[in-house]
Amino acid sequence: MSVAPGISRHPYFPERGNEGYWVEHYELSLDYRVGANRLRAAAVISAFASRPRSLDTFSLDLSSALRVSGVLVDGEPARFAHRGDKLRVTPARALQEGTLFAVEVRYGGNPRPLPSRWGGLGWEQLTDGVIVASQPTGAPSWFPCNDDPSGKSTYRITVTTGSAYEVVASGRLAGRRRAASTTTWVYEQAEPTATYLASVQVGRxxxxxxxxxxxxxxxxxxxxxxxxxxxxxxxxxxxxxxxxxxxxxxxxxxxxxxxxxxxxxxxxxxxxxxxxxxxxxxxxxxxxxxxxxxxxxWFGNSLTLENWREIWLHEGFAAYAEWLWSEASGDETADALADRWHRRLAALPQDFLLADPGPRRLFDDRVYKRGALALHALRRALGDEPFFSLLREWTGTYQHGAVTTEKFTRMAARFSATALDGLFSRWLYTERLPPVPAHRTGDGGGPQR
CATH class of the missing domain: 3.30.2010.30 (Zincin-like)
Known part of the structure; x- marks a missing residue:
């Protein structure tokens, strides 16, 4: 059954993301004054209509702190309403399934971070500059988008600001030109990118x-x-x-x-x-x-979760990479770090589900450390050579794509001579922390390079 346009399929953040279309490309033109925190911008969004029937209205995520002055669909003025961080657009003519269409949104104002339980997200003033930190739902603070982590697009980002400032944005620097007191920077991002991973940084x-x-x-x-x-x-x-x-x-x-x-x-x-x-x-x-x-x-940006409940596929893997670097650089081994963190997690309430922590625990330390422990348990179960072969196949198969826990556990099963259902059940789908994984007999003990 299809979901109506404007209704998200993501339970953690049902107010984010929109059905009925998918975005191929964002072209963002930003004129920004640092001292005044004043943004004048235009976004041209190239998208495909995907609703089985014609798409007569659709929504974009955009902060209500920004004022929309006009919307065009395929060059024609469209009716729009902007409330509650949603920009609802009604084109002059309904869009048929499979149609490629272009939406141009002109907007501006004083961008500010979007509130969340983790503080402000998105475009934020520094003492003398800007940082964009959008994870998980801050992208609409600075551009209209379909804020769905599994929907990846290419980008062209043009930023004009005072010449005293350096601008770093997502992608390759494609051009830079100076005019009077301002400089325009052009960045092109050819690899598919989730909205929350698009970024602009401005500073001296x-x-x-x-x-x-x-x-x-x-x-x-x-x-x-x-x-x-x-x-x-x-x-x-x-x-x-x-x-x-x-x-x-x-x-x-x-x-x-x-x-x-x-x-x-x-x-x-x-x-x-x-x-x-x-x-x-x-x-x-x-x-x-x-x-x-x-x-x-690798884990989060090239391979990006389909749904925010899969956050351990980002943070657990990145936390385990810390342990791998520590081991390879002559500091504490992954075994020692696993033992230490297991003791710490065992002292906490046993009420945490790694594969579905809930939105309030999205960045709980247990996502990171229990995720790393789950990977260490898998490494011990498989042995080093199969484990790192699995990781290389995982990143290669889903490069620049969207991933789920089920996809990972299904792939991992191919690298094991014995069933892994019990291991994954204990570490991913059971609240109580399993025992620290036993050393594999005959394991070489070090990462294979």
Whole structure:
């Protein structure tokens, strides 16, 4: 049975996402004044109608803090209503199933983060600049979209702002031109990207290019330069390690932005991670976070959950990557970290379901650490060579796609001589924490590269 346009199929955030169409491409043109926090923008959205019958109305997610001045569908004015962070559009003519159509939305105002139980999400002013941190539902704070994590699209993002500022946005820098006191930056994102992973960062930054098999770019305030270069100095070795374990790096490059402000936690975006000034100390004190955010490029950004209940497929895998880096770099082994975290989780209330934690526990530490433990249990059950072969096939098969827990457990079963139903039942679908997984007899003990 089809779902009516404007009704989300995602139970965690039923107010987000829209049925009846899917978006192929977003072209965003943003003119932004940093000091005034003033945005004037246009979005051209190329989409396919997918409703079995004709689509006579549809919705986009867009913050009510922004004012819409006009909407065109295929070049013709369309009626619209903008209330409750929903932009409802009625085109002049109904759209037939399979029709490619273009929606142009002109809008502007003072963008602000969208409220959530985790604080503000999306476009947010810094002391002197902007950060966009949209996970999970902050994308409508700055552009009209179909805010569904499984709906991936390509992007072209053009940002005009004061020439004193560096702009970093999702994708490859395709052009930059200066006119009087402003500079226009153009970025193109060719790989399919979820709305919450599209990003814009604005600040008084300098940048350093790091050449290698995967080109890296470090963007930071000049006063933090020495710390940043030290703290991210082993990132190339991380990429090499993770490429061997997880398969080829899934994007053309990787950018790290360090803001001049402190941030509560780092944030991942497509082919980009954003850290606060408090995450760099010049002593690699937060190197586990460097590994964690890098791992998200495979697990979360290339492979993106179909539904937010699958969050362990992002955070559990990235947390386990921290343990793998620790082990490979000569620090604590994954076994030691698993034992320590198992003791901590065992002391907590046994009321947590990893495969469906609920929206209030989306970023509960148990999503991260029990997720990592579940992967460690699987690694011990399979042995290193089958386990890392599984991860490489997982990332290769679903590259730039949407994934579910069921898809992962079904694939994992092919790498085991014995049934894994009990293991997955205990770790994913049972509230009580299972015992720490036993060492596999004859296991080599180290990750296969």
């Amino acid at each position: 930054y300098q940048s350093v290019e790091v050449q290698g098999p995967v080109p890296q770019r470090l963007v930071f305030p000049s006063r933090l330069g020495a710390r940043v270069l030290t703290d991210f100095g082993r990132q190339e070795q991380m990429i090499d390690l993770f490429t061997g374990m997880f398969g080829p790096y899934p994007f053309a490059s990787y950018t790290v932005v360090v803001t001049g402000d402190e941030l509560e936690i780092p944030v991942e975006a497509q082919a980009m991670s954003i850290f606060g000034s408090n995450h760099v100390d010049g002593r690699r004190g937060e190197e586990r976070l460097v590994a964690h955010e890098l791992a998200h490029q």
